[in-house]
Amino acid sequence: MADAAPAVSARLVCKQFDGIEVLRDVSLDVAKGSTACIVGPSGSGKSTFLRCVNWLEQPTTGQILLNGAPMGVVPSPKGGTRPMTAKELALARTRVSMVFQHFALWPHLTVLGNVIEAPVHVLGRPRDEAVEDARRLLARVGLEAKADAFPHTLSGGQKQRVAISRALAMKPEVLLFDEPTSALDPEMVGEVLEVMRDLAKEGMTMMVVTHEMAFARDVADTIAFFDAGRVIETGDPKAFFTAPQTDRARRFLTRYGI
Amino acid sequence: MNGFAIVWQERALFLEGLWNTVSLVVAAIAISVPLSALGAVVLVEAPRPVARLARALIDLTRCVPFLLLAYVIYYGLPQLGLRFDAWWAGLVTMTLYNAAYLAEIFRSAWLALPKEGFEAARAYGFRPATLYRRIVLPQIAYASAPLVGGQIIVMIKDSALLMIITVREISFAANSINANYFTPFAPFVVAIGMYWMLSLIVEAWVRRVASGARLRYG
Numbered sequence: 060m061a062d063a064a065p066a067v068s069a070r071l072v073c074k075q076f077d078g079i080e081v082l083r084d085v086s087l088d089v090a091k092g093s094t095a096c097i098v099g100p101s102g103s104g105k106s107t108f109l110r111c112v113n114w115l116e117q118p119t120t121g122q123i124l125l126n127g128a129p130m131g132v133v134p135s136p137k138g139g140t141r142p143m144t145a146k147e148l149a150l151a152r153t154r155v156s157m158v159f160q161h162f163a164l165w166p167h168l169t170v171l172g173n174v175i176e177a178p179v180h181v182l183g184r185p186r187d188e189a190v191e192d193a194r195r196l197l198a199r200v201g202l203e204a205k206a207d208a209f210p211h212t213l214s215g216g217q218k219q220r221v222a223i224s225r226a227l228a229m230k231p232e233v234l235l236f237d238e239p240t241s242a243l244d245p246e247m248v249g250e251v252l253e254v255m256r257d258l259a260k261e262g263m264t265m266m267v268v269t270h271e272m273a274f275a276r277d278v279a280d281t282i283a284f285f286d287a288g289r290v291i292e293t294g295d296p297k298a299f300f301t302a303p304q305t306d307r308a309r310r311f312l313t314r315y316g317i
Numbered sequence: 318m319n320g321f322a323i324v325w326q327e328r329a330l331f332l333e334g335l336w337n338t339v340s341l342v343v344a345a346i347a348i349s350v351p352l353s354a355l356g357a358v359v360l361v362e363a364p365r366p367v368a369r370l371a372r373a374l375i376d377l378t379r380c381v382p383f384l385l386l387a388y389v390i391y392y393g394l395p396q397l398g399l400r401f402d403a404w405w406a407g408l409v410t411m412t413l414y415n416a417a418y419l420a421e422i423f424r425s426a427w428l429a430l431p432k433e434g435f436e437a438a439r440a441y442g443f444r445p446a447t448l449y450r451r452i453v454l455p456q457i458a459y460a461s462a463p464l465v466g467g468q469i470i471v472m473i474k475d476s477a478l479l480m481i482i483t484v485r486e487i488s489f490a491a492n493s494i495n496a497n498y499f500t501p502f503a504p505f506v507v508a509i510g511m512y513w514m515l516s517l518i519v520e521a522w523v524r525r526v527a528s529g530a531r532l533r534y535g
Contacts, residue, residue, distance in 0.1 A: 149444045150442065153441070153442035177441040180443070180451050181442045209532060229442075
């Protein structure tokens with residue numbers, strides 16, 4: 060049964076900030092090894108939804124399941140649930156890695172230090188092993204020569220590739236990308252998307268909030284189109300990009316020249 | 318006899334003074350830095366009422382003249398049954414006084430740090446203790462080193478006031494030589510030289526940390 064469960068399953072997720080509804084009944088399944096791209100206008104709740112997956116935002120109601128196990132709450136024997144303790148939540152979060160729009164690297168640590176930090180100090184893996192792993196991950200994004208550099212000396216594209224290495228070093232079940240190329244100069248977008256394409260090909264499970272429609276069309280297995288806090292279309296990217304079901308999606312795609 | 322010859326003759330008194338000043342400063346740093354780091358955590362993260370209480374205590378301590386704080390602790394507290402010898406009273410005074418300033422320095426450095434890294438750490442499963450130890454405090458240390466160095470130099474110079482409560486530190490040594498031999502110039506110049514030397518050591522430390530910070534932050 061666990062094998063059949065989607066890597067991520069969101070069920071009727073609602074989120075309100077101070078009574079303002081930002082997500083309403085969002086349901087989405089992401090199959091193991093697949094890539095889901097979350098697209099839609101700014102302010103439609105895409106990022107908030109992504110942040111619900113690793114509980115950086117707590118859904119007001121609804122459920123997130125990671126490979127069948129609920130995130131953020133623990134089923135109690137009498138039925139119903141209780142919130143996870145801080146310790147349980149921290150542990151659950153190690154199963155999901157996140158790549159942020161503004162990189163969010165730790166500036167006081169070297170590139171290598173950034174990549175091994177959480178594996179060593181959160182997962183408790185032996186340092187040597189983590190370093191070896193980190194060098195391999197940095198090599199695959201073409202940054203092995205930068206291992207001892209500090210983040211502020213890197214370009215935006217390099218920073219984001221380091222951030223992806225940092226995310227992979229946790230060996231996560233799911234990788235979340237929150238607009239990973241939105242803060243980059245246009246010339247640097249390609250190098251980051253290329254790394255993400257490779258990951259998708261290798262069967263990494265990914266959820267990507269993005270405005271890169273070409274990437275979404277080519278790489279996604281599933282598209283979720285958000286508008287005003289709801290998912291109003293989901294499904295196959297080909298269908299979505301060639302024959303969107305809703306007017307709203309059609310108008311949205313027109314702005315991208317699609 | 319030449320004043321400097323007298324100082325040399327009384328060098329044991331001066332060395333004792335230097336030792337007491339250095340040991341007080343080092344001990345006060347060793348206690349007040351962790352105490353004030355904790356204070357900064359309370360100021361920034363604690364629930365409102367607790368943070369307010371900490372804020373009030375810190376402001377109060379910062380608004381009391383150092384000398385009066387020393388008086389109250391050395392002469393006042395014994396009335397309440399709490400008796401320290403002079404060195405310990407000096408240590409308590411220096412620790413409290415500096416912890417209040419350092420907490421304020423750490424708090425402002427913290428508020429100026431970019432927050433994305435903290436959120437990333439939470440997303441990667443850091444629990445608060447590890448988050449502070451590995452991510453928050455090291456960055457605060459780099460950001461606040463110059464101000465902390467300045468505060469330590471103030472503390473070194475403030476320690477001279479402890480002579481009033483009979484701590485046998487550098488100024489006490491200089492003063493007692495002057496009192497016994499009526500030769501003010503040499504002992505006070507030597508005392509000034511010692512404070513200056515101690516401050517230079519602190520400056521050298523600040524420069525080292527600052528170059529580490531430049532490496533990291535450009």
